[in-house]
Structures are given as C-alpha cells and as structure tokens.
Amino acid sequence: MLLVHGLWTRARTLALWVEVPRRRPGGARAGDLAQLAAAAPAAPHLAGALTRPRGPLGVLLPCTAAGRPAASGARPREDWRLLPVDLEVVQLHGRQAVDVLAEVAGPAAAVAGDGLRWLAHVAAGARTAVDAGHVVPDLAVHDGELLAGWVPLPDRRVQRWRTALAEVCPPVLRAQAGAAPPTAAALVDDVCAVVTDVLAAQRTAHVAAGPLPAAPAVRQWLLALRTGEPVRAPGSAQALVRRVREWQRSGQDSGCDVLLRVVEPGAWQQDGAEETWRLQLRLRPLDEPSLVLDLAQARAEGGRSAGDEDPLLLLLSGAARAGAAHPPLRRLLTGPGADAASAAGVELGVEELLDLVERGGPRLAAAGIALQLPRRWTRKAVSLSLEASAAQPGAVTDPQLRKDDLVDFRWQAALGGTPLSEAELLDLAAAKSSLVRFRGEWVQVDLEDLRRSARFLRTRGSGSAPVRDVLALVGAGRDLPAPVTSVDARGVLGDVLSGRAAERLPELADPPGLRAVLRPYQRRGLTWLATMSRLGLGAVLADDMGLGKTLQLLALLVHEHAQDEQARDGDARDGDARVPGGGPTLLVCPMSVVGNWQAEAARFAPGLRVHVQHGPARPRGADLAAVAAGHDLVVTTYGLLVRDAADLARVPWRRVALDEAQHVKNAATRAARAVRALPAQHRVALTGTPVENRLEDLRAVLDATNPGLLGSAAHFRDTFAVPIEKLGQQGPARRLAVVTRPFVLRRVKTDPAVAGDLPEKIEMTVRANLTPEQAGLYRAVVDELVRRLADPEVEGVSRKGLVLAALTRLKQVCNHPAHYLGDASGVLHRGRHRSGKLELLDDIVTSARAEGEKVLCFTQFAEFGHMLAPHLAERTGEPVPFLHGGVPRRQRDAMVAEFSEADGHGVLLLSLRAGGTGLNLTAANHVVHVDRWWNPAVEDQATDRAYRIGQQRRVQVRKLVSAGTVEERVDALVQRKRDLAGAVVGSGEGWITELDGDALRELLSLGADAVGD
Incomplete structure (x- = not known):
C-alpha cells in the first residue's frame, strides 16, 4: 500500500513524499500516484499536490545495514543506523498546505503516514480555534522580517493541548538534516501559527476599521494584519514583539475579558427619550468579575483592571472575535460610526436582538465572549x-x-x-x-x-x-x-x-400456580403489568438484565389464567355457558432464547399450556388459529413473525409480548411492521436496554406497544430527539419523561428497593436454539458415531476415544459451525448469525456494556476464543483481549491490570484452563460460560474470579446450552446430581463413555425443539 509522508520544514512549508513498497522513499511513479489518488478520491488537494514538481530535501531516516531506508512501521533492528537520505519532495506553502492537511484529517487519513497525520491533527486544532474565535493578533520575526499574523489564544486549554501533542510527536518530524532539529513544542507552535494565520486572515479584514491607536508601531502592526505585508515598525522590533507577547499573556493572567451587554429600554435613557434596545461592548476584570467597565472607566482604572495594556486594544480584539463568531455583529461593533465601547453603546433592533440571542449566543459562548442579558430577561x-x-x-x-x-x-x-x-x-x-x-x-x-x-x-x-x-x-x-x-x-x-403506579397500587398476591416466590419489586411489576393490561395500555418492562422480566411476565399469565378459571367456575354455577374473554398470549423473541422460554415456563408455570411455533412442521392458517386457541402461550421468533405475518394476524391475541424488544428498535423493519399489524388487546415489551444508541429506539419500542403514542418518527425527531441529543436541552427531556413515564417501568440493580432483594449471586442456565446449519452438522456427527460404534471390533479404549471425540465435535457444533469445520469461514453469513449461542452471547454482552458493566466470557476451546475475540470487539466497539494458555505471564498480568481499571476493557475472554483459577477479576459482575465443562467445581472456580472478596455488586452467572442437544441433557443431569458431582461427573464427560448404545443414542440425539428458524 502506498503511503504519503509529511514533514514541516524550517522554511514553514509542508514537504510531502510517497513511500512505495520495495522502492526508495520519494520514488513514486505516475502510475503509483494514480493508484494513490484512486485510494483517496475525496482528497483532490492531496492528489493534485503530489503531481507538482519535486525537489531534494535531506532527511535523517533509519537505514538498513545496506544503507537503504527501512520501511515505515517495520520492527527496528540492532544493525540499523540513522543516515541522511536525499528525498524528492513536493513543498507546499500557506493555503496549499492548509488544504492538504484538512484532507488528511478526513478522507485521506488512510493513506497518510504517522507524521503527516500528526501535522493534520495540529492543523485541525488550529482550525477549531479559528472557528470559535479563540485567536489573537501576533507579531514575530522570521528570516529577519517582522511579520504580523494570527495565533490561537494562549490560554491554559491551548497550553495543555500543545503539551499533549508535543509528547506524541513522531520522530520523523524532527528529522530534517542540517541544523539542530526544532523541539516538538516549537513545531506545534509553528504549524499552528501558519494554519491559524491562513484561516483567520480572510475573516478579519475589518480589524483595521474604526479608530486606531495613535502609537505608530501598534498602528503599523494592526494594518499589517490586514495587508499581510511586513511591519515597518520604527525602533526596536524585539521590544515590540516582547510587548505583544506580554499583551497576549495578559488576557489569561491578570487582565480583562470582553463582555457584550444588552440593555433594555428605559434602563439608560433620559426622560422623554425613545425606548430602544442597546448593545454595549465592555471589559470585565478577571479578578473582579462583578465589575463591568466601558472604555473610559477601564482607562481610569488603569493597570488594576486592564493588565497595563491599552483597553482599546482589548476591546478591538474582542470586537474582532465577536464579529468572527457572529458575522452580524461586524456592522454593529466595527462598522462606520459604530462605537459600542461608548457609555451608551449602539442601537439594536428587536429582530437583531432576537437573532443575537438565538443564533449568536451559542457562537459567542464558544468563542469565549459572554453575552449579558437584562436581569429580568427570560x-x-x-x-x-x-x-x-x-x-x-x-x-x-x-x-x-x-x-x-x-x-x-x-x-x-x-x-x-x-x-x-x-x-x-x-x-x-x-x-x-x-x-x-x-x-x-x-x-x-x-x-x-x-x-x-x-x-x-x-x-x-x-x-x-x-x-x-x-x-x-x-x-x-x-x-x-x-x-x-x-x-x-x-x-x-x-x-x-x-408513572408511580407500581409503587402506589395495592400489590397483587403471588398467583396460585406460580412455582416461585416473587421478590417485592417483582410483585410490584406484576401489579403494574396487570393494571396496564386492564386499562388496555401497552407496557414496556425495562428492568435491568437479571431482575426477572421473564418471571414477571409468566406471573402475569398465571394470574390471568387463575382469574379466567374463577370466572369460568362462576359462569358454570350461574348457568352461563359463555367462556370468559381472554385468549392466548403471543411471545415473540430471538431464536436463541426460544428454548429458554419453554424451559422457564415449564419450571415456574407448569399449569400454562405452551406451544412453540417454529420448525417446518409448524401449523399454518386455520390450523394455527385452532392450536393457538388451545394454548395460553404461543412462542415464536422475530424471523418467523415476518414469514407467518398473515397467519399470525388472523389470530385474536389476548396479548403480544416482545422479548428483547430492542429487535424492533428500527420501526421501518419488516418485523416492527408485522408487530404493529398483529391484533391484540394488550401489548408488552421486555427489554433491559430501552435506549441502546438513540432516543428513536425508545420511540420505536413504545410504538410497538402503543401504536401512535409518540407520533411519527419525524414528529418525535423534531420534538424530542434533536433538542435532547443534539442540543442537550433539559426541557424536552423532562417533557419526554412525563409522556413516557406511565408506559415504562424501569428498575435498575442499584435501586435501593431492588438491591436489598437481590441475591449475592444469580446463576441461570440460558438455552439457545441451533440454526439449521448447526442442526445438520450435529446430526451428521451423531450418525457417524452411531455407524462406527456398530462395528463389533470397536470396544474398550477405542470406543471411549470415539465417544469423547464425538462429544468434543458436538460441543464445537453447538458453539459455531466455523469452530467445528475449522475452515476460517466468517462468524456471520450475509449479516446473519450462523450460531444461536453466539447470537445469545451478543445480546448478553451488548446489554451489559450498554449498562456500563463488565463481562467475563469463558470457553474451554482456545481456537473458539480466537474466533470470538475479534467478533466481540467489532460488536462492542472496544478491544476484547483473550487470556489463554499461550499468553506470556507478563502480558497476562497486563491484561488483568487493564481490565481491573475503571476505564479499562469492558469484556475479557478467557480459556477455562488458563483463566479459571488464580485471578482476581472483581471488576466484572457478569460471567458467561459460553460452553460447558460439565464439572460444576471447575465452572464454580471460574465464576469465583468475579465472585470473591472485593466484589461490591451482585454477580450474574449465565451458563449457555444449546436446547435439544447433549448440552441440555447433561446440564439437567448435573443439576439433579449436583451434590454428587464429585462422584458422578467429577471427571468431566468421561462418565458418558460408559453408557450403553441405547442410552448414548438417547443422550446425543437431536430434540425436536433444538432448531430455530
């Protein structure tokens, strides 16, 4: 790949050269430059600059033992030497250099070397200062001439920025051969001065307008700012430069800042004068900000207020910055006849005033100029x-x-x-x-x-x-x-x-038939859901991950089921043959958690009739309506919701419930449209992250539960999203809270009413469905094992080896098809997940990171960890280190230390063997066992990396298993025999090899509920 390098020369020019692999630097040909232009099509200034005539420039570069310049980015070697190299470079001056650096900071960054990108970063900072009006006139000697120009205001922020940039200055920028190289700080100053002067010159032609000081030297200096000619100052040039430097520092250290003051009608006029608004240009001493001075007062105050500088210069500089920030002020402050520094100020029309307040106020604030409105202005x-x-x-x-x-x-x-x-x-x-x-x-x-x-x-x-x-x-x-x-x-x-119904309404009792004792906050959630259902209002249950949203919805269904039974019994006693209103609930969820819903319903609400609507043999049309009518809960996926939209829309649903409702955060998707088309008496959304990235996520979820509640997307964007997200306005945020509070119940783990109810450690087995691709591979592995075990000569150690190898392959299939195949194929296919377990892991990790919490992910397979790390890094937008047995101790310790920092990595991936013992990782309060060791003691040791002394938060432990597979069946055995784990499954999966053929086939066979859509 071609790279463009840059260097700032002592002549204040930008020198560019192109590095071509396997050729000497600066040796680019016409075809190379054409290739470079194609690589950065949005950088016409850079492409054009590289076609200009080139000339020699001596640069000190690292060279190999053969005397050839080493490739940039190559690892240094001991036999390299720093040698002078004559490069053929293009040198750009002034505006040309500034335009190229602007492109390098944007579309051309990919083709720029480190030095050139650093120069572009410096130039971008100077551009920001100019845009904000944070610039002051400067005077400096260059090549024997006294030149006027503009530089960033030398305040503390600029100094910190300058120091930080100097610390990371690439060495190549100080490599020009010849005299002693400039310091990094001097390089920052020089680049800033040139860029600022070029950008500010076209915006400050008005600075010489109006009254000028009588001092000839200062007059010549201000005129030179406008013309760009050298200053013909009488006397000592160095003395004048020193005075300018002192004046620049006075604005920060002990002088005044500039204030624009709006005076209301009647506050300054004599009796009988016409009422008009006035704008006054004033100085405010930094050491006494309550004192506001006009020009005469500031001169009378003398050095105490103006830092021994002529207040007129301070006012002129402030007027120039104000005019640059808000152009309509140029006429008012510096136009012919304007004297805003006088006691009265200048007249201001109502429209001018409103424009100044609405548009000019934020611009002036960014430029560091205060706008003072009347005390009673609101x-x-x-x-x-x-x-x-x-x-x-x-x-x-x-x-x-x-x-x-x-x-x-x-x-x-x-x-x-x-x-x-x-x-x-x-x-x-x-x-x-x-x-x-x-x-x-x-x-x-x-x-x-x-x-x-x-x-x-x-x-x-x-x-x-x-x-x-x-x-x-x-x-x-x-x-x-x-x-x-x-x-x-x-x-x-x-x-x-x-929005306080959950707190104020009389709590419902735990419904009969629910095999769980609800925690107080879960009972309040049940009460709220039942009330919203009765009112026909859509509800968003937005509890934190791990607070039991699934259990609360199941409790609502059991509560309604009990009420229906009571009503049915009452009607029977009264001789009424009508069946009370109700009907089934349709639950839509990601494919990865279908099995989890089925298992949780069986565990907590065994009296509910549950139908899982998926698979090729699923009922359609009238059959679906009949099946739904005979069940309390119908579970399907977002994918099948789109495919079966017409069939599902013909069923009169009592309720539509959306699990992981962030899947409909884009209201324009087919899934979101299909949800809105479903007929339902009540709608519920379950999500731990009601706002994932933007407020539109919340509007879309609420629109799925209460269609039309917050209006159209355009109305919501103009009314709430833009004012809150872009402008940071508090009023619209408060109004949005008032509007949405009745429909959203949000509890977080840190709420006092919740925290006392949480256990110290929450452990859960979470089931994921296989994709069709996984199911096909799983069946093939089982069929091959059965075929080989049918050979009568396979017995003893050979048989055990075959079974253990098959178990490993089945685990790999359950993890991901690419893990089993080892073919380096992608984690995703056309943007879709190939593994139900990985899709579930994505949801867990992104939800935890959205809440600012850290996650440990354990896998027993190093090769799978190497697949997961880059995928999770792309998913979360942050590095995901992988700690495994091949990581050296020093690097391992660095990983742990980085993860333990508050602002360190948010996800740490560990192999179960290398990371399961000996580490203190209490920065995490989420632990995910991606694949199972089938030894509770080993998994508990790994969990204890986060759940140990020093952990201040409740730890949530999730063990992922693939529904309908050997993983789920072994997990059930482990749970039933946990107290005997050491005797029964203490040696991992070795006990499985002792099963006879029929038991083994039953254990390994694929269940009907294993495959999702």
Whole structure:
C-alpha cells in the first residue's frame, strides 16, 4: 500500500513524499500516484499536490545495514543506523498546505503516514480555534522580517493541548538534516501559527476599521494584519514583539475579558427619550468579575483592571472575535460610526436582538465572549397541564377502572410553568413581537405556540372522554399545541399517569400456580403489568438484565389464567355457558432464547399450556388459529413473525409480548411492521436496554406497544430527539419523561428497593436454539458415531476415544459451525448469525456494556476464543483481549491490570484452563460460560474470579446450552446430581463413555425443539 509522508520544514512549508513498497522513499511513479489518488478520491488537494514538481530535501531516516531506508512501521533492528537520505519532495506553502492537511484529517487519513497525520491533527486544532474565535493578533520575526499574523489564544486549554501533542510527536518530524532539529513544542507552535494565520486572515479584514491607536508601531502592526505585508515598525522590533507577547499573556493572567451587554429600554435613557434596545461592548476584570467597565472607566482604572495594556486594544480584539463568531455583529461593533465601547453603546433592533440571542449566543459562548442579558430577561415556553376527574362517581378511583370509562378533563395553558389566565393568553397571542412583557419581565416566546394554544383551549379545552383517548392524547401530543408538563388526576388514573403506579397500587398476591416466590419489586411489576393490561395500555418492562422480566411476565399469565378459571367456575354455577374473554398470549423473541422460554415456563408455570411455533412442521392458517386457541402461550421468533405475518394476524391475541424488544428498535423493519399489524388487546415489551444508541429506539419500542403514542418518527425527531441529543436541552427531556413515564417501568440493580432483594449471586442456565446449519452438522456427527460404534471390533479404549471425540465435535457444533469445520469461514453469513449461542452471547454482552458493566466470557476451546475475540470487539466497539494458555505471564498480568481499571476493557475472554483459577477479576459482575465443562467445581472456580472478596455488586452467572442437544441433557443431569458431582461427573464427560448404545443414542440425539428458524 502506498503511503504519503509529511514533514514541516524550517522554511514553514509542508514537504510531502510517497513511500512505495520495495522502492526508495520519494520514488513514486505516475502510475503509483494514480493508484494513490484512486485510494483517496475525496482528497483532490492531496492528489493534485503530489503531481507538482519535486525537489531534494535531506532527511535523517533509519537505514538498513545496506544503507537503504527501512520501511515505515517495520520492527527496528540492532544493525540499523540513522543516515541522511536525499528525498524528492513536493513543498507546499500557506493555503496549499492548509488544504492538504484538512484532507488528511478526513478522507485521506488512510493513506497518510504517522507524521503527516500528526501535522493534520495540529492543523485541525488550529482550525477549531479559528472557528470559535479563540485567536489573537501576533507579531514575530522570521528570516529577519517582522511579520504580523494570527495565533490561537494562549490560554491554559491551548497550553495543555500543545503539551499533549508535543509528547506524541513522531520522530520523523524532527528529522530534517542540517541544523539542530526544532523541539516538538516549537513545531506545534509553528504549524499552528501558519494554519491559524491562513484561516483567520480572510475573516478579519475589518480589524483595521474604526479608530486606531495613535502609537505608530501598534498602528503599523494592526494594518499589517490586514495587508499581510511586513511591519515597518520604527525602533526596536524585539521590544515590540516582547510587548505583544506580554499583551497576549495578559488576557489569561491578570487582565480583562470582553463582555457584550444588552440593555433594555428605559434602563439608560433620559426622560422623554425613545425606548430602544442597546448593545454595549465592555471589559470585565478577571479578578473582579462583578465589575463591568466601558472604555473610559477601564482607562481610569488603569493597570488594576486592564493588565497595563491599552483597553482599546482589548476591546478591538474582542470586537474582532465577536464579529468572527457572529458575522452580524461586524456592522454593529466595527462598522462606520459604530462605537459600542461608548457609555451608551449602539442601537439594536428587536429582530437583531432576537437573532443575537438565538443564533449568536451559542457562537459567542464558544468563542469565549459572554453575552449579558437584562436581569429580568427570560425565555419561556408554552406548556399544558391536564386535570382529570370522575365523570361518574368512583370512576377514577375505582381500582377496576378500564380504558373505556369516561373521565372529565380540563386543559390549562402555562408560560414557563406559570399558569395563564384566559385574558393573559389572549393578550400574549395578540402581540406583534416574540419579545413581550409578562408580569414585569421581558420574555421571549413562540407566538405561534401561543396562538395555537388559544385556539385549542377555545374549542377543546374541556369535556368528557374515555380514559383511552385522554391517555393517547397525552402520549402522542400530535393534536396538542404545546407539550404536557403536568397531569393532575386521582386514583388509579392518577397513579398510572404519574408513572408511580407500581409503587402506589395495592400489590397483587403471588398467583396460585406460580412455582416461585416473587421478590417485592417483582410483585410490584406484576401489579403494574396487570393494571396496564386492564386499562388496555401497552407496557414496556425495562428492568435491568437479571431482575426477572421473564418471571414477571409468566406471573402475569398465571394470574390471568387463575382469574379466567374463577370466572369460568362462576359462569358454570350461574348457568352461563359463555367462556370468559381472554385468549392466548403471543411471545415473540430471538431464536436463541426460544428454548429458554419453554424451559422457564415449564419450571415456574407448569399449569400454562405452551406451544412453540417454529420448525417446518409448524401449523399454518386455520390450523394455527385452532392450536393457538388451545394454548395460553404461543412462542415464536422475530424471523418467523415476518414469514407467518398473515397467519399470525388472523389470530385474536389476548396479548403480544416482545422479548428483547430492542429487535424492533428500527420501526421501518419488516418485523416492527408485522408487530404493529398483529391484533391484540394488550401489548408488552421486555427489554433491559430501552435506549441502546438513540432516543428513536425508545420511540420505536413504545410504538410497538402503543401504536401512535409518540407520533411519527419525524414528529418525535423534531420534538424530542434533536433538542435532547443534539442540543442537550433539559426541557424536552423532562417533557419526554412525563409522556413516557406511565408506559415504562424501569428498575435498575442499584435501586435501593431492588438491591436489598437481590441475591449475592444469580446463576441461570440460558438455552439457545441451533440454526439449521448447526442442526445438520450435529446430526451428521451423531450418525457417524452411531455407524462406527456398530462395528463389533470397536470396544474398550477405542470406543471411549470415539465417544469423547464425538462429544468434543458436538460441543464445537453447538458453539459455531466455523469452530467445528475449522475452515476460517466468517462468524456471520450475509449479516446473519450462523450460531444461536453466539447470537445469545451478543445480546448478553451488548446489554451489559450498554449498562456500563463488565463481562467475563469463558470457553474451554482456545481456537473458539480466537474466533470470538475479534467478533466481540467489532460488536462492542472496544478491544476484547483473550487470556489463554499461550499468553506470556507478563502480558497476562497486563491484561488483568487493564481490565481491573475503571476505564479499562469492558469484556475479557478467557480459556477455562488458563483463566479459571488464580485471578482476581472483581471488576466484572457478569460471567458467561459460553460452553460447558460439565464439572460444576471447575465452572464454580471460574465464576469465583468475579465472585470473591472485593466484589461490591451482585454477580450474574449465565451458563449457555444449546436446547435439544447433549448440552441440555447433561446440564439437567448435573443439576439433579449436583451434590454428587464429585462422584458422578467429577471427571468431566468421561462418565458418558460408559453408557450403553441405547442410552448414548438417547443422550446425543437431536430434540425436536433444538432448531430455530
């Protein structure tokens, strides 16, 4: 691959040369340059520069024993020497150099060497300073001439940045042959000075406008900033340069900063004068920030306030920076006749004022210039509050309130949280400017919002409506003129709307038929889910991973099943032959956890009738409807939901539940559309990460449970996503919390109400389904073993060897097809998982990392670990080290130390033999056994790397097994005989070799529930 190298010369030019493999540096040919241009098509300045005429430049480079320059990036050798090499380079000046460095910082980074990328980083920092207005005039001697220019403001941030860059300066940048090389810090300063001057020159032509100081030297200096000509200063040039340096430092050390002050009408005029806004340019002493001075006052204060510098220079520099940050200020501050530094300042129209506040304020803040508004100036938004009361006696307080019950409601408008009377709202809506007087304050408002609110309250401000419609209006907000900031209601409705229903509602008892004792927070979750179901409101159960979302949903189904049985018995006693309403729940989940749901339902809710809808023989059409009607829970996958969308949409579901609901975070996918098309009385989403990457994830999940609740994607983006994510606004964030709180129940492991209920260690066996590819390989291994064991000559040690080898191969198949085949094929195929277990592992790891928690992943196969490490690194976006037996002790210790740091690696992959003992890894509170050793003692030792003295958090241990395979069956045996583990399975899987043919075939055969879609 061709590489472009760069060096900053003593002549303040950028020298470029191309390194071609197996050729001397600078020896690029026309075809090489064409290849380079094709590699960086978005870098026309770089491509064009490399075709310019080249000239010689002497550079000291590491050379081999034969005297040839070594390839960049090669490992140094003892026989290398540093020798001068004459390179053919292209030298770029000024704007040409700046344009190339800008491309190297972006599209051309892939073809740039370390030195050139470092120079581009320096240039990018200088560009940032110019964009923010953080620049000051400079004066320096170069080649005997006194040159004016612009440099970054020498404040503490710049100094820290300069020091950090100097520490990582590549040696090649100081390798120009000849005189002593420049220091790295001097190199940073020189590159910054050139780049800043080029970029700032075109933006600062106005600095010589307006009054200039009488001192000839200073006048010549300011004029040279505009013309670019050398300064013809009388007297000692060095003395003037020294004064400029002192002046630059004064802005940081003991002088003043610049302030733009807006003065409201009536605050400065004489009686009878016309009321106008004024903008004043002021100085504020850093050692006394409450003191604000105009030019005359600053001069009168003298050295104490201005750091022994002429305040006019400080004001001129500040005006230039302000104008660069917000161009409309150039006319106001530095235009002909402008004198913003005077006592009165300059007039400011209302539109100019609003533009300054809305657009200029953030720009000025970024440039380090304060904008001071009148003390009583505020910006307030219009909002709405809702009051709801019973339309019929007891309707709102009735714990059996349902979605179709009527409530009386009344809307009220508020400005900045202050309720508005009808007269005030009408007066404000009739204003001609968005800057209005409200209760003694200047308030900036959105007139259109005020007018829409007035129309809304006049036509729809009060009335009666079903609970369902009121809640939908609060949530979506599409038909509301302003956001809802408060809701006042009583009883169940008030509890739900407040988002505290789980805390306030009377708790349900553990339902009969549930084979588990619910923890207090899980019982509150059951109560909340049952209430949301009764109201017909979609619910998002967003508890942290490991808090029992599965158990809470199963408890809801058992609770409803018991209620249905009671109602059926009551109807039978009353002679009513009707079956009470209800129907099956459709659970949609990733293929990797279908087996887990089936096993958990059998364990905790054995009275539920469960049907797993997958596989080629699954019922379709009318058969599916009949099967669903005979079951309480139907489990399917997101993939089959899309394929069987029409069949599933014909079933009248009581509920649609989405496990790992982040799978529908993209509302435009076929799976998300299929979910919304399903008819259901109630919808539930289960997810530990309601917001994975962006707020749109939350909107999409809520849209799957409450279609239309938060409006369209575009409406949500404009109302919430952009203001919160891009602009960091707190108001929209608070409003979004008000809107979503009723529909989302979120508990985290650190909540005091949860932490006391958690065990010290949570262990769970998590089942993953095989993919069809895995199933085919699994059957082939079993068939081959059965065929070979049928040979009567295979017995004794030979038989044991065959069985153990087959077990190893089956474990490899369950891990991943590429692990078994050893063919270096990809982990994914066309973006899809080839292994159900790996898909499950991805979900566990990404969920834990989204919560900022660390994970240990154990595997007994080193080759599988080498496959997992790069995949998990790509998945998480961070390095994933692999600690195995081949890692040297020093590197092993470094891995452990890095992982133990708070900001260290978030995932550590370990082989069970190398990482299972002797390590303290309490930084992790998630442990995943990707494949099983089938020896509880060995696995417990590995788990104890995280679960040991020093661990402050609850540890969650997940043991992954493939459903319907030998892994699941052996796991069941281990669990039943755990107390006898040493005697029964203490030698790993050796006991399996002693089974007779029929028992072995039963143990190894593939179950009907093993394969997912």
